[in-house]
Structure formats: C-alpha cells, structure tokens
Amino acid sequence: MSEPVITLAFAVSVLAMTFRMAVPLIFGTVGEAFAERSGVLNLGIEGMMLVGASVGYLVSYHVGDNWAGVAAAALAGAAMGLLMAFLTVSLGAQQHVAGIGTTIVGSGLSFYIFRLGVPLVSGIPPTVTSFPELNIPLLTDIPILGPIFFHHQALVYVALAVVVISAFIFYRTRFGLIIRAVGENPRAADTAGIDVFRVRYVCLILAGALTAVGGSWLSIAQSRFFLPNMTYGRGWICIALVVFGYWSPLRILGGALLFGGIDALQLSLQAVGVEIPYQLFLMLPYVVTILALIAVSRRAKAPAALLKPYRREE
C-alpha cells in the first residue's frame, strides 16, 4: 500500500494555492465586468493580460522593484484599453473583431518587447524576486486557517479589495448606476445627459489596467519570469467567468475561486505523481460557461447593449 495522497497538509496546500491561482482571474474578470456592464465585450483581454505580464516583468527586472512593475503593467494595460475603446467606441467597430485584433497586437507586442528587453541565458530569461508572503501577527499562526487565508503575497489581498470596491461602485454609487444604464440602454442614457462614449472609455481603460495587473501577477509573483503566451487562455477564462458570475463582482469572486481551485487541484495532484487526465479539468471552465450561457439566455441577464456599437446619429 502506498501512502494516502489526500492528507490534511495536501488539502491545506491546495486551498492556499487556490487563492494564488485565482488572483489573475479576479483582476481580469472584474475588469471584464466593467467593460461588459458598460456594453462592450472586451475580447482584447487575453492580449492585455499578456502585455501586463511582459511589461510587469521587464520593469520589475530593470528597476528592481516589483510594485513599479505592477504599476507599469497597469499603465500599459490602460493603453491597450484605450486602443480597444478607440476601435469599439469611437469607430463603432464590431466588438469581437476589434477585440481579436487587440489581442493579436497584445500577444505579439508582449513577446516582441520581451525579446528586446532582456538577455536570454541559454534560452532562459533571468528571474525576478517575487513578493514576500505577508506574516500577519496572530492570524498567520492559526493552524490550518492561517496558511490558507493569512499567509499570501500582498496582491492577493489587493485582488480581494478590488472585488469589494467594484461591488460597491456597481451597486452603491452613482457612477455604477451610470455604467449599468449605458450598458442597458445607451440611447436613453444619452438622452438623460450621460456621455456614453466617455463612460465606455473609462470602463475599457479600467478593464485594461486591472487585467494587466492580473497578468503581471503571473510573471512577477508566480513564475518570476515571462514566457510567450504564458497566460495560456486565462483571459478567455475571464470572459467565461463574467458570464458564470452573472456580471456581479461577488459571484465572480466565487467563480474565480472555484476555477482557481480546479487548477490548484490538478496541479497539486500532478505534482504528487497522480496520473490524471488534467486536460479534462482545464476544459471544465469553458464547458461550464456554455452551460451558464444557456441558463443566462433564458433569464436575459446580460447587459442588453452588449456587442452593439452605439452611434448617435442612427
């Protein structure tokens, strides 16, 4: 008989890892929620996350400060959001076409600046030093709960704060109301004196910045270097999650932890040598999303103006 694989220590490590795997999903999906709530499906998200990962790593490596990397990633992501906004809002281009274009640009650009920005030592990029794990007095020392909840890098808690803040913005502020109005009925919002174009610009720029911060987590905090296409479809998972979470930040957090947990479980099982068809785990978010979309279609929960360009004169 071999030793049992599922021990308490294993479970604790999977649950702790769940938070770490969920971070990029939380940032990306909350960003996507802003974009979609305002009526724009942001398929540029995968490219934005890649640019964030690349810029975050490069700045962190050259400046020697991880937070500078995160800030630079946010700026670069905001610039990508601006591009997406110009194409979809100002030009009124088909959102998915513009989004795929933005993703292609971002994917190429992230790889390109990476190749120009660091010397490769026998094909391997140099690593940066990750963020330290926080030790919170008393809390970190609690058995089981401590390692799961209170011994993470600071960005984990920033991600959780972003969820709470954006939920507050959506449901408790005038700006949140405006975003939702623009996403549901832009013409009525326009008539009421709301600048539809400006609201969508702000939401897309915010989406780009948040998504890119999620990307910088992958390179700076998780793998400590950049690799081409290292997001590996996580941007698309965010598109999935925003549907799965019914465009609401708190449900999105739940979904991100669920998908992050699936990822953490399959990685941990592989790490201890359990042979599993891990691809079937990784496929799950996409399958679940299609099922969620079918459920949503009956309840019409999606922002009504999603995918529809808004033009004043028509």
Added chain:
Amino acid sequence: MDLRFRVEKRPPAPMWLKVTAPVISVVAALAICSALILQAGVNPLYGYYHLFVGALGSTLGLSETFVRFSPLLFTGVAVALAFTAKFWNIGAEGQLYAGGLAATFFGVSFIGAPSALIIPLMFVSGFLGGALWAVIPALLKTKLKVDEVVTTLMGNWIMWYFTSYLLTGPWKNPVTVWPESAAIAPTAEFPILVPGTRIHLGIPVALFCAFIYFLIHARSSWGYELKAIGANPKASNLMGINVTRGLVTVAILSGGIAGLAGVSELGGIHHHMKTDLSFGFGYTGIVIAMLGGLHPIGVTAAAFFMSVISTGSQVMYRVTGVPYPISEIIQGMTLACLLLGVFFTEYRIRRKKE
C-alpha cells in the same frame, strides 16, 4: 463634452475607395510597426526589404509562403463565409483541430489503404469534424438564442484541451515522448506537387474552396440569402428566407472549411496530429476575412499577404535580428487600421456649424 465635430453617414462609398482602404491600412500598419523595428536597432526599410524579398524573392521563400497560404486561405474563407451571414464564428481555431482529429482517426488507422481512398476520406471526415464543432454553437444560437461569439471562442479551448488529452493519452504516439499522435499511413501523406519544395495537395484544395466561395458569393441565390440574413434577419424571415436553416448551413460550411485547414496541415506538413498544429490560424482568419472585405478575391489576396508577412518575418529575423513576433503585431495593427479605414468609407467627420 464639447462636441465641435460631428460624425455623419456618407453616401455609399465608391468601389475604388472600398478597394484602396485595405491597401492603405496595410501601408499604415507597416508604417506604425516600423517604429518597433527601429526600436530593435534596425532600419525599417532594410528590415521590410528582407521581409518581402525573403518571402517572395526565392524559390524556397515563395514555396514556404504558399505552404503558409494554405491554412490561412482555408480559415479566411471559413470566417468570411460565416461573417457574410453575420454568424460571428470566432471558433475556426477549434474547428481546425476538430477537423485534424477526425482526419487523424482515418489517417492513422487505415494503414495499407490506397491514397485514392484514404486522402479523400481524410478530407471528408475533417470537413465533418469541423462542421460538427461549428454546428453546436449555431444550434445554440438559433434554438436557444445563445450568442455565438462566446460559445465559439470557448469551443476553441475545449477542442484544444481535448486534442491535448487524446495526444497525451489514448492516441499518444507510442514511439516518441512528444504530445503527438502516431504517424499517419504513408499513403495518407499528401503528394508534393512541386518537387524539392513542401507545396502539397492542400494548397489547390484551399484555392478550390475559395472558388466555391466565389460561386456562392457572386453567382448563387443562396449567397444573396446569406447577405440578406446578415443585413437583416427579421426582414429576411418576412421575405420567406428560412433564417435558421441558412445560419445552420453556413455554420456547417464555415466549420467544415476550417476543419480542412487542419486536414491540410496534418496530411501536407506534419503527418502527426499535434497540439501545435495551428499557430493561431483560426484567429488570423478573422483578420484575413475582414481585410478581404468578405469578398472571395479580397480574402484570397489578404490570405496571401498574411502568408508573406508570416514567412517573411522569419527571414527578417534571421537576417536582421528583428524578433519575429513582429508578424503578429503587423497582423493586428493591419486590422486596427482597417477598422479605421472602414469607418472613413462609411462616415465622415464634419465641423459643427455654430
């Protein structure tokens, strides 16, 4: 916001403007990307010279451009067909893998069968595989009103992970450690059409598909129906066009042709099913369809241009050291510039009269 300008619709753009808009977008994208090439310490003109001469100036370069042309023309036509009816198929990538898998099944298991049997069988099964993967979102759209943009996109990843599962599990090549299938039968390998190059059977088949698209687009009442569905599904329904049937049929055709891209790469180039059978060809197909203005001739030209960029960037990289991901940036920027160009063919900006 202080609106001193306003945007107004202009009369339908003349033909010459519709044709020149993509050309101008390409030039604009190349101009924008020259800043990046400069950043790599290379004179952009020198770089682009090697890009174009590398892709077009030698037998080897030109033949490799044609090799890349095949999958891009398949996916470009596939996407353009679907977009004509405004069936927003973002899933050509997944349909490509579905087609490749279906063809692999026959290619690997029919050892000893003559080429005349096995190669047509691969094309038919690949077409059906891709069509099946596209028809699911089409049915979800028409029966349950589930938007196809997200479902086709999710489908890409479901199919890719399924491919990865098969190629590391049940269909794994017993001989190597790579995630790939066993080799297809020697008789299933496509004939090489020009000795000394990799130009294979897939290229004329892709051109044939473009020709079929041309017939549908320009010569058939069905092509007219597709455009009508795209322009206004409700009105089409009132005119007696069966919109559901039209959308499902176009999904079958679009997915099937995307599936052929997978068959072509499998039978013509790799001879093993692989997890990197496609380098984003399904997504590039979207750029190609848009750049070609959803017109068969335009799409063919756009697919060829993207093949030149893709092949030429590799040469530019080898000669000048400009990193080859520049080809992706050029692709994406071309699309962005095109969207700007299309805007100006449909609208004009006037200064507001006070």
